[in-house]
Amino acid sequence: MEVTAEDFVILQKACDALDAIGVPYMVGGGTAVVLWGRNRRTKDFDLFLNREVLRAAMNALSLAGFTTTDTEKNWLYKAWWGDLLVDLIVEVRGGVRITDETMLRSRVVEQFGVTFRVMGPEDVVYRKITCLTEGRPDWHDAISIIARQGETFDWMYLLYLAQQHPRRVLAFLLFAQTEMNAPACSPSSQVENQLFRGDSDGPIPEWVVLTLVRQIWEGGARSPINPHRLEMRRAA
Template identity: 40%
Template sequence: MGDQHRITHALMNEVLLRAVDALQAGNVPNALMGGLASAALGRSRHTHDIDLFVRELDADRALGALERAGFRTERTDPTWLYKAFWSDTMVDVIFVSKGGVRFDEDMREHCRPVEIGGRPIDALGPEDMLVIKAVANAEHVPRHWHDALSIVAAGDLDWPYLLRRARPHASRVASLLLYALSDGQRLPAEPVRELVEAAMADVPPHPAETEAEHHLTARLREALATDPRVNEPHLSVLVCRQEVTVRGQVATPARRRAIGLVLRELAGDHRVRNEVEVT
């Protein structure tokens, strides 16, 4: 890092601490997001501003608290963004992120402390940062994609929480995780598979897919969940073009064989592909 970047970085840290102190004095819950949070959770990179996430209902109070602390402020866009300035350093006060993501209590409870200027500051957890970055990615801002990949690479993820937060944006997050896999990162298979399935469930059916296929899929899923020989409600079932494919993980080879047997009993003329793994 060059001398100028070091000076800029130190100034941004100073302004960040000043802004956080102002919001705390105003009793405004907040969390660090954006480039500074990405640098703390994933990869280090230069950023030109500070991003703080607040609740939508607190947006005006947040701006007032910053004004009282000496910041210049503006109501930039009342649908999602206000700004505050300390000299030439800009603080984005974000209350609705892209994709309608909002700072809620669940997100607040999963914040992580990061050290800024020798002090702990609440930052969004890596799971929420990953989702936000995946959703925000676009051709003119590819840094979001690579920020998210670096958070995945860091490996410190609460996968059940990530799945819960990612479901409304399943196709974006699934695409990111599949890319990470293709790039050699080691990820747990089942969460990725669940997100891919959630993403595909949102895809309108192709005209070639018949109502009979949908009914058969539902019947097979119910059988796998309720048949005492199997009792596996979390398996993936796909019926397409006279073929039934089942995927997932089970504990024993006997359970895998039972799955194939149950499917063949119900699938009629459809070919059965049993791709279930024994773990």
């Protein structure tokens, strides 16, 4: 099954139910990837929210006609409307949760005539970086977002997020520098046999990589990043 334009009407029902009780949430996952990065298939909707409002959200969705259920995972809950699944996610791999900053950086968009709040591109990228497991497309989703956002991508904010898992983010950035110009990774490319053309920083600024290396080498994995010092380093 793949999400269609008609399914966004169901997303609207879910959003309306949560809006009616004032539950803060945002759409992420594949829907956000399509909005900020590449056009790819997505089979459901992912709603990100805090655990503190989870039960209120599930009750509201039940009253709106959804069938809700817990799962064996303590970070994932489900709401069904017929065959359409809406995942309620309170945490992703690495212990990454929604914060006030995540909410402030979310944006209101319109898709197929439906208006909803979507997670900002940098927050989507960070979650894609931490979520990667074998067989998943998360890192290439993240690459597509960086490539499409170009100069508008907020690297300072990604570095701020990376303080939680700097080695993971650094590993992704080094991988991305070898993949950004690869025809096989381009959403519109049909080339299958070429992995990459060679190491190149591409649209990933070298100062971002060096900042993470410096943080890990000099300050330890959880040394706080000072945004003012970052700005000075970038200018230098």
